[in-house]
Amino acid sequence: MGERKMDRSLSIRTTGIREWQSGEVHYNRYEPTPYAALDRLFQNYNMGQDARVVDFGCGRGRVAFYIHKRFGIPVTGIEVNDKTYEEAISNKTAYRAKAKHIKAPIRFEYGHAEDYQVKSTDNRFYFFNPFSIKIFRKVVGNILESVRENPRSVDLIIYYPTAQYKQFLKKDTPFELINKVRIPKALDKKEKFLIYRLRQEDIDSNTG
Numbered sequence: 001m002g003e004r005k006m007d008r009s010l011s012i013r014t015t016g017i018r019e020w021q022s023g024e025v026h027y028n029r030y031e032p033t034p035y036a037a038l039d040r041l042f043q044n045y046n047m048g049q050d051a052r053v054v055d056f057g058c059g060r061g062r063v064a065f066y067i068h069k070r071f072g073i074p075v076t077g078i079e080v081n082d083k084t085y086e087e088a089i090s091n092k093t094a095y096r097a098k099a100k101h102i103k104a105p106i107r108f109e110y111g112h113a114e115d116y117q118v119k120s121t122d123n124r125f126y127f128f129n130p131f132s133i134k135i136f137r138k139v140v141g142n143i144l145e146s147v148r149e150n151p152r153s154v155d156l157i158i159y160y161p162t163a164q165y166k167q168f169l170k171k172d173t174p175f176e177l178i179n180k181v182r183i184p185k186a187l188d189k190k191e192k193f194l195i196y197r198l199r200q201e202d203i204d205s206n207t208g
């Protein structure tokens, strides 16, 4: 199914790109994860029913709606661009008019990912190239602080991983790469998902 058709089936509008005004160096532009990539991800990665997802830099909310509809689990999206955030909220109104039966909450917060207070129940964190390595370090630091306070297993799901993100996770964090999901016929090598996991049993010895 095409992108617009998939959007229509969820009653949302998420296609297109939004660039920042010139001069923005840390925050990347809006562009949605392709639906075909999400289909491929979930053919190869089982999130489980206890998953509580946060999409850092959620844009118009495509990933949040897709996951909420498909798995019926709680999802939170954080977005710092005010226009894009408003679009996510309009999408939510239209989506919820049809998806009333799904009990799990779907929430959007306007703000900086680096300031988001990670909840003790959040355990799956999604990133599609949202910001610079400097911001990513801060966000991952917040996640690690949260798991030290409330030990639990957590996954980072990274679409279109940059060399800087990969190097940081490998060298400076206890996260372990557990899965690689490639997109068939992708022309760009970065068009893939990397899943990193921190297991509860590894928390005390490695994160302090």
Ligand SMILES: C[S@@+](CC[C@H](N)C(=O)[O-])C[C@H]1O[C@@H](n2cnc3c(N)ncnc32)[C@H](O)[C@@H]1O
Residues within 6 Å of the ligand: 026, 027, 028, 029, 030, 031, 032, 033, 055, 056, 057, 058, 059, 060, 061, 062, 063, 078, 079, 080, 081, 084, 111, 112, 113, 114, 127, 128, 129, 130, 131, 135
């Ligand atoms: C490449 S888009 C990904 C959108 C969505 N996650 C998806 O996969 O469909 C990245 C988004 O991150 C947002 N963003 C950039 N820096 C951010 C920050 N510091 N806090 C929250 N959102 C941010 C951008 O405005 C943009 O909408």
